[in-house]
Amino acid sequence: MSKQPVQNTLxxxxxxxxxxxxxxxxxxxxxxxxxxxxxxWMTIISVLLALVFCGIFIAANGMxxxxxxxxxxxxxxxxxxxxxETLVKSIPLLLCGIGVAxxxxxxxxxxxxxGQFLAGAMAATAVTVYFPNMxxxxxxxxxxxxxxxxxxxxxxxxxxxxxxxxVNELITSLMLNYVAMLALNYFVFGPWKDPKGFNFxxxxxxxxxxxxxxxxxxxxxLGLVFAIIAVLLYAFxxxxxxxxxxxxxxxxxxxxxxxxxxxxxxxxxxxxxxSGGMAGLAGMAEVSGVTHRLMYGxxxxxxxxxxxxxxxxxxxxxxxxxxxFLFGGLIVGGFSVQTIGLPSSISSMIQGAILFFLIAGSxxxxxxxxxxx
Amino acid sequence: xxxxxxxxxxxxxxxxGSVTANDHVDFKAKAGEIHALLGENxxxxxxxxxxxxxxxxxxxxxxxxxxxxxxxRSPKDAMKLGIGMVFQNFRLVQTLxxxxxxxxxxxxxxxxxxxxxxxxxxxIEAIATRFGLTFPVxxxxxxxxxxxxxxxxxxxxxxxxxxxxxxxxxxxxxxxGEADQLFETLAQLKAEGKTVIITTHKLKEVMxxxxxxxxxxxxxxxxxMEKSETNERELARLMVGKELxxxxxxxxxxxxxxxxxxxxxxxxxxxxxxxxxxxxFQVHEGEIVGVAGxxxxxxxxxxxxLTGLRSWHKGSITFNGSxxxxxxxxxxIEARIAHVPENRxxxxxxxxxxxxxxxxxxSYRKRSRYGFLRSRANRSWSQSxxxxxxxxxxxxxxxxxQLSGGNQQKLLFARxxxxxxxxxxxxHPTQGLDVxxxxxxxxxxxxxxxxxxxxxxxxxxxxxVMQLSDRILVIYNGRMVGELARGExxxxxxxxxxxxxxxxxxxxEEKVI
Numbered sequence: 001m002s003k004q005p006v007q008n009t010l011x012x013x014x015x016x017x018x019x020x021x022x023x024x025x026x027x028x029x030x031x032x033x034x035x036x037x038x039x040x041w042m043t044i045i046s047v048l049l050a051l052v053f054c055g056i057f058i059a060a061n062g063m064x065x066x067x068x069x070x071x072x073x074x075x076x077x078x079x080x081x082x083x084x085e086t087l088v089k090s091i092p093l094l095l096c097g098i099g100v101a102x103x104x105x106x107x108x109x110x111x112x113x114x115g116q117f118l119a120g121a122m123a124a125t126a127v128t129v130y131f132p133n134m135x136x137x138x139x140x141x142x143x144x145x146x147x148x149x150x151x152x153x154x155x156x157x158x159x160x161x162x163x164x165x166x167v168n169e170l171i172t173s174l175m176l177n178y179v180a181m182l183a184l185n186y187f188v189f190g191p192w193k194d195p196k197g198f199n200f201x202x203x204x205x206x207x208x209x210x211x212x213x214x215x216x217x218x219x220x221x222l223g224l225v226f227a228i229i230a231v232l233l234y235a236f237x238x239x240x241x242x243x244x245x246x247x248x249x250x251x252x253x254x255x256x257x258x259x260x261x262x263x264x265x266x267x268x269x270x271x272x273x274x275s276g277g278m279a280g281l282a283g284m285a286e287v288s289g290v291t292h293r294l295m296y297g298x299x300x301x302x303x304x305x306x307x308x309x310x311x312x313x314x315x316x317x318x319x320x321x322x323x324x325f326l327f328g329g330l331i332v333g334g335f336s337v338q339t340i341g342l343p344s345s346i347s348s349m350i351q352g353a354i355l356f357f358l359i360a361g362s363x364x365x366x367x368x369x370x371x372x373x
Numbered sequence: 374x375x376x377x378x379x380x381x382x383x384x385x386x387x388x389x390g391s392v393t394a395n396d397h398v399d400f401k402a403k404a405g406e407i408h409a410l411l412g413e414n415x416x417x418x419x420x421x422x423x424x425x426x427x428x429x430x431x432x433x434x435x436x437x438x439x440x441x442x443x444x445x446r447s448p449k450d451a452m453k454l455g456i457g458m459v460f461q462n463f464r465l466v467q468t469l470x471x472x473x474x475x476x477x478x479x480x481x482x483x484x485x486x487x488x489x490x491x492x493x494x495x496x497i498e499a500i501a502t503r504f505g506l507t508f509p510v511x512x513x514x515x516x517x518x519x520x521x522x523x524x525x526x527x528x529x530x531x532x533x534x535x536x537x538x539x540x541x542x543x544x545x546x547x548x549x550g551e552a553d554q555l556f557e558t559l560a561q562l563k564a565e566g567k568t569v570i571i572t573t574h575k576l577k578e579v580m581x582x583x584x585x586x587x588x589x590x591x592x593x594x595x596x597x598m599e600k601s602e603t604n605e606r607e608l609a610r611l612m613v614g615k616e617l618x619x620x621x622x623x624x625x626x627x628x629x630x631x632x633x634x635x636x637x638x639x640x641x642x643x644x645x646x647x648x649x650x651x652x653x654f655q656v657h658e659g660e661i662v663g664v665a666g667x668x669x670x671x672x673x674x675x676x677x678x679l680t681g682l683r684s685w686h687k688g689s690i691t692f693n694g695s696x697x698x699x700x701x702x703x704x705x706i707e708a709r710i711a712h713v714p715e716n717r718x719x720x721x722x723x724x725x726x727x728x729x730x731x732x733x734x735x736s737y738r739k740r741s742r743y744g745f746l747r748s749r750a751n752r753s754w755s756q757s758x759x760x761x762x763x764x765x766x767x768x769x770x771x772x773x774x775q776l777s778g779g780n781q782q783k784l785l786f787a788r789x790x791x792x793x794x795x796x797x798x799x800x801h802p803t804q805g806l807d808v809x810x811x812x813x814x815x816x817x818x819x820x821x822x823x824x825x826x827x828x829x830x831x832x833x834x835x836x837x838v839m840q841l842s843d844r845i846l847v848i849y850n851g852r853m854v855g856e857l858a859r860g861e862x863x864x865x866x867x868x869x870x871x872x873x874x875x876x877x878x879x880x881x882e883e884k885v886i
Binding site: 240241242243244245246248249252253255256257258259260261 | 680681682701702703705706712714719720721722723724725726730733734735737738741744745746748
């Protein structure tokens with residue numbers, strides 16, 4: 001006999017949303033259940049608010065925020081050197097960003113890109129350590145394959161407990177970051193340490209065959225091409241393939257995906273393998289292209305920044321390119337303000353503030369403001 | 374004699390948007406009685422009780438507590454008036470202990486040391502034992518059984534000083550043993566002078582424990598009576614209502630070969646409860662078989678088993694001459710079984726995706742080559758389906774969330790019918806649709822039948838079941854308890870089967886069990 005619509009049962013679960021009247025203004029704020037995504041301009045507003053927010057702290061340090069920001073912008077984008085450096089920083093951000101974005105597509109909250117990055121860097125270095133006499137043309141491909149597998153397996157360490165034992169991936173992926181970091185420390189302080197390195201915690205410097213080619217006399221390396229290929233593949237797979245469709249479906253409505261006969265657990269495993277693999281590739285690009293050795297403290301938190309990069313991009317491929325470039329600039333800009341007496345950690349502060357305002361913005365856009373009438 | 378009413382609700386109207394959930398309801402409960410509010414799912418019982426406990430506010434109407442007019446704006450107000458409600462899904466914090474849950478929200482005493490907690494626990498235990506409600510007070514909620522959790526909820530209301538206790542579908546989550554225990558508690562509460570209101574759709578319970586009975590149907594309160602004045606048969610009849618209009622019957626078709634044979638099927642629900650018990654039935658080619666029954670008697674699990682979403686433990690399903698694969702959605706799709714799920718936005722469609730993606734659900738494996746989707750071909754295919762099924766949409770990329778309910782359902786039918794199914798499992802296919810859209814769905818179903826396809830129509834809307842079905846099966850407690858052909862089916866007979874009453878002799882037998 002029930003001709004009653006769904007609202008009825010749903011509404012029992014939620015508090016009564018009969019508008020409460022605000023005494024201050026003749027406006028009211030109410031939850032709009034039809035809104036699920038924040039509009040694009042919310043992203044820009046969030047970034048601007050984050051800059052204003054950090055400006056207050058800069059001003060409190062006795063600096064003019066405008067001067068500081070313009071210094072950062074010219075430092076990061078104003079010179080050829082600045083731009084190439086920005087690109088160098090954006091390579092690992094973009095690769096890790098693709099990795100986390102693909103996991104977020106199906107609501108697997110991988111925050112372990114940092115650990116997967118380090119695992120990839122270690123796996124690539126293992127090739128140089130254990131196969132020093134490999135044929136020259138095989139070295140780089142082997143390092144690539146190993147790094148992707150290394151990072152991917154690190155990702156699987158999160159995916160397997162999640163799939164088979166319902167272990168929250170947020171916790172395992174985060175914890176595995178520390179495991180990877182400590183493992184790296186073990187290698188560079190222990191068995192892999194350069195015997196001629198005056199006790200410096202790092203492996204011997206890579207040979208030319210073990211290093212990625214660079215552009216002219218800049219530090220910009222072939223990793224940029226990897227990142228661009230990866231992002232194109234990501235865009236293509238998502239849009240045009242059957243597999244991408246399945247991921248889209250799982251992301252949009254896992255319950256419905258089950259109805260379409262999609263095995264979600266299998267997808268989680270594969271996606272985490274790829275997600276970790278991308279971060280691992282970023283690790284390889286970093287050791288082989290920038291530092292030319294595995295050493296202590298190799299990542300300034302690329303894997304964490306990548307999470308913000310992915311959110312800012314809303315998991316969109318083009319957005320990933322733009323946001324990783326901007327965040328690369330933020331890191332480089334942070335270095336350039338050191339000359340006027342601010343710590344470079346200003347860029348970490350801005351990063352954090354951006355994420356904070358992004359999340360606040362997406363919450364806020366679930367509400368609408370109405371005039372009382 | 375002037376009777377004292379603990380609660381009087383007068384002319385209550387509650388609207389959710391354009392939908393009226395309660396339409397001028399007058400409800401009264403006497404002090405110190407157990408009052409049962411009886412009605413089908415969606416009859417508006419819970420909504421009424423939510424207004425009494427401050428979860429909702431009525432659109433119009435008045436509430437009197439002990440003869441005084443009150444305004445209940447929040448659960449806090451309700452608590453002050455001595456009204457406590459135990460919801461169907463408990464409102465407990467899983468990680469806190471039972472005692473902590475009960476004192477949650479209490480604003481007395483800033484310092485809460487172990488001594489204070491101990492005192493509170495003793496206080497709670499004293500209340501609990503007085504009413505025969507035992508549960509471990511110092512264990513976290515997630516370690517307690519469902520029955521124990523319910524007891525915590527009841528004690529919570531008592532601790533907060535409730536003398537009017539509302540229980541919303543209290544036995545729906547309980548085992549029979551736990552239910553009996555609950556009834557003893559309710560009797561105890563009554564003996565202490567508390568007023569108890571329970572909402573339910575189970576007739577046996579009503580007859581077992583209540584003093585007075587109110588019956589709701591389609592948002593209206595139709596009857597109030599003393600238990601002694603009535604019996605199960607009458608209640609069943611009042612609950613399902615009278616036949617509204619004689620629908621034009623469908624032309625009968627010759628009975629085809631058996632298409633689906635379900636044999637001795639045992640299926641367990643999520644928490645290990647046996648949902649289908651030795652289920653047996655057949656569906657023939659070209660017939661619509663309606664499954665009527667009160668919600669929660671195994672309909673959901675039956676639909677899930679047939680569409681591959683749930684596994685079965687014993688028995689077999691033969692479909693189109695060969696055995697159906699256990700728990701394989703793809704197996705069911707490939708066997709050409711279509712599915713119209715119960716809640717289209719929850720499990721049938723992906724609200725944030727566009728028309729094309731939603732139409733591809735079942736056929737994307739066919740509509741791709743070497744792993745690539747045939748985007749252009751799929752778009753024109755979608756366009757033709759949209760036109761064929763008259764889905765009103767601004768464009769093929771519009772998120773389907775933005776379509777009206779009727780258009781969403783048309784889209785879903787377009788997808789399922791385009792698969793050229795042999796058999797369709799349709800669960801509440803017209804739920805939440807307006808009259809026009811409902812008619813459209815009914816037309817689609819009868820057209821499919823006309824093409825020799827079979828449909829299992831699982832619905833709580835008896836009118837719909839009786840209008841469309843060639844045969845009506847009634848499900849009760851995981852079993853088909855009755856079968857009626859079109860024509861011989863009367864609402865009264867179906868209502869009795871739904872309530873688990875078979876024939877006079879059988880009714881006795883049920884009670885013994």
